[in-house]
Amino acid sequence: DDDVPWVLGTHLTERCGPLARAPDGNRVLLIEAHGFARRLPYHHHKLTLVFAAMRRFRDRLSDAGYNVIYLKAETFGDALETFFAEHPDATLVTMRSPSYGSERRFRDLVADAGGDLRVCENELFVSTRGAFDEWADGAETFTHEQFYRWMRRESGVLMDGEDPVGGEWNFDDQNREFPPEEWEAPPAPSPEPDVVVEETAAWVESTFDTWGSTEEVRWPVTREGARDHLEHFLEHRLPAFGPYQDAMRTDDWEMAHSLLSAVINIGLLHPLEVIKAVETAYHDRDAVSLPSAEGCIRQLLGWREFVRHVYRQTMPELASANQLEATASLPDFYWTGETGMNCLAETIGDVYDRGYAHHIQRLMVLANFATLWGVEPRELNEWFHATYVDAYHWVTTPNVVEMGQYAHGVFATKPYVSSANYVDRMSDYCADCRYDSDETTGEGACPFNALYWDFLARNEAKLRDNHRMRLMYSHVDAKREAGDLEAIREHVVDLRANVDDV
Ligand code: SF4
Structure with missing residues (x-):
């Protein structure tokens, strides 16, 4: 032929x-x-x-x-x-x-x-370009939730006729828990010794100027290894995935995440195969709840497909989008991990060790800090692209530039920013940090707090009219009336001047 x-x-x-x-x-x-x-x-x-x-x-x-x-x-x-x-x-x-x-x-x-x-056509996705474009019908902005429901109906996954199984499309309110102290993360599959991996790892180390640990490459490199990882996830980890998917714990880099994105993104597993396996596990295994199964399927059938199409529709503008006109450089500690901010040091350490940290570490620690700091989106995008095992330009550009940094507005309806409050609620990082998560200014105050208020004040002209930001700006008004904004601004000037010691 x-x-x-x-x-x-x-x-x-x-x-x-x-x-x-x-x-x-x-x-x-x-x-x-x-x-x-x-x-x-x-x-x-x-x-x-x-x-x-x-x-x-x-x-x-x-x-x-x-x-x-x-x-x-x-x-x-x-x-x-x-x-x-x-x-x-x-x-x-x-x-x-x-x-x-x-x-x-x-x-x-x-x-x-x-x-x-x-x-x-790339058959390693569930949807086609033609189908998405027909669904989008010339729209210039897109809503993930609508796309996801359409995908559920089209695919019949977790559907009961016209209705979602369980009567709800979304179980987010049950999927934001922090585990009790005695909870132990289910085991992550350990890497199998593999001579090709060992030889390739040594060759990569001597041939390329790489970042990150060169020890213990843990990602499967064969179809069989990837299938084993999938089965391991269904059996041991999926039951706890739902409730704890947003939680971050110092000694549990893996929590109950599937750890399958890297192998799906190189074709060793098809996303539909994983989706069907999760759906079957929900029907056949008592331990797998609907919120866990739906939460996982949403990522693959909804989000992964959605970002791929949004990327296609908005490139090349998306890669250089910067509607908040952020121009700061990425602090060096994203590469060195040397910072006293425990949430960032731990998360960057996780990425350094394995090329991986989970979605909330990405969004609410790494991207949140960079957005508050005013890092140019293109630079943060490049950092993610280089450092994560599952990262490709089509993956990171919508996730980092748009979702993480609100640089375009094609689907994000507000910036995903928060003060230390969120990190404190969803992690154990703050307890071991040299900073105080309750303080905004003064020695030892958590940098996230002053940066958060300064970010809102700095971008007021662009964000205040956004109805989803109304509550946040009512707090900004209260701080302004109390005369706190000046001290906050000075604290941020100080932080920026001493970024290497933060
Ligand atoms: Fe991060 Fe602030 Fe908490 Fe420290 S106190 S871990 S810097 S959020």
């Missing part, structure tokens, strides 16, 4: 796409482009995960009888030239990458190499 599936490092499955339709023994192309891995100071575990998973997938396809052409090169362009020099008859066929501009880039590179490329 002249059609040769070109499998990208994020499409590692033979269960869908051009590879699923290729005849036995067909040629298959995989390219390791090393220059790509030098563009950012990526987490060591992230590069190890992707390269080891590609190498494992190469071996899997060879064992299954495919004629695998596995090229290592500095750039995709170099590898494509090599490929077409040897296979001038071939037409490459690939699933569309969700990254903005990648289709055009790949088309240009293949044309420069004198070859042909066909790009087809």
Whole structure:
């Protein structure tokens, strides 16, 4: 067959796409482009995960009888030239990458190499571009909740005819608990020793300028390993996922999260397969409550699909959006972890150790602080993109730039900012912190507090008329009347002048 599936490092499955339709023994192309891995100071575990998973997938396809052409090169362009020099008859066929501009880039590179490329729908999502666009019907802003309900109806997942199972679409009010002291997080699956991972980890360490720990790469790199992780989650962790999904505890980096995003984002698990498994677990396993199952399915069937389409609809503007005109640099401690703010030090430590921290650590610690500090969204986006094992440009740009930093307004209806109050309620970080979460100014006051009021005062012209901010501005008015805003502003000036000691 002249059609040769070109499998990208994020499409590692033979269960869908051009590879699923290729005849036995067909040629298959995989390219390791090393220059790509030098563009950012990526987490060591992230590069190890992707390269080891590609190498494992190469071996899997060879064992299954495919004629695998596995090229290592500095750039995709170099590898494509090599490929077409040897296979001038071939037409490459690939699933569309969700990254903005990648289709055009790949088309240009293949044309420069004198070859042909066909790009087809990315089947590693539950929804299609056409279906979303029909649903959106030309709208310029989007609401996740409406999209999610539509996806539930279309897919029939957790549906009882026309109605949601249990009669409610949303169990958020039951999913915001902090565990009692005696609660122990269910075990996270421990990494299996894997010689390909070990070799790849050593090679990544000596080849690239990476960030993060080089010890204990824990992410599965094969289909079987990913399936084991899924089963482990369903059995041990899903029952507690719902109620404690927003909670943060110092010694429980994993809490009861699925830890599956990294392998879903490289194609080892299909999102629909995970959604169906969670739905079945709810029906078959007594321990799995509806709020846990629905909370997990919402992330995959709703949020993941939603951000992918919103990204597609709003790029390239979204990547450089900055409606609050934030221009500060990202404090160095995001890279070093050296800060006295315990919530940030612990969370950055988690990211450093494993390339992972959960959604509330991302949103309400890392992005919240950066938004209050006034960090330019593009810079924070790049930090997340580099440091998280599950991060890709289509993932982080909507999550960080829009949800985290309210830089555009395409779906966020207000900034997700809070004072120390939220972190104190949802974590145990404040008890071990050198700062006092109840104080706003003065020696030892938690920086989140003064920064929060200063943020609201600084952005008043842009935010006060937002009806969702009314309550917050009534508190700003009270502080102004009490004459507190000046001291708050001075405290923030001080914090900024001494950022390295915060
Ligand atoms: Fe974070 Fe402030 Fe709590 Fe310290 S007191 S952990 S800085 S919120």
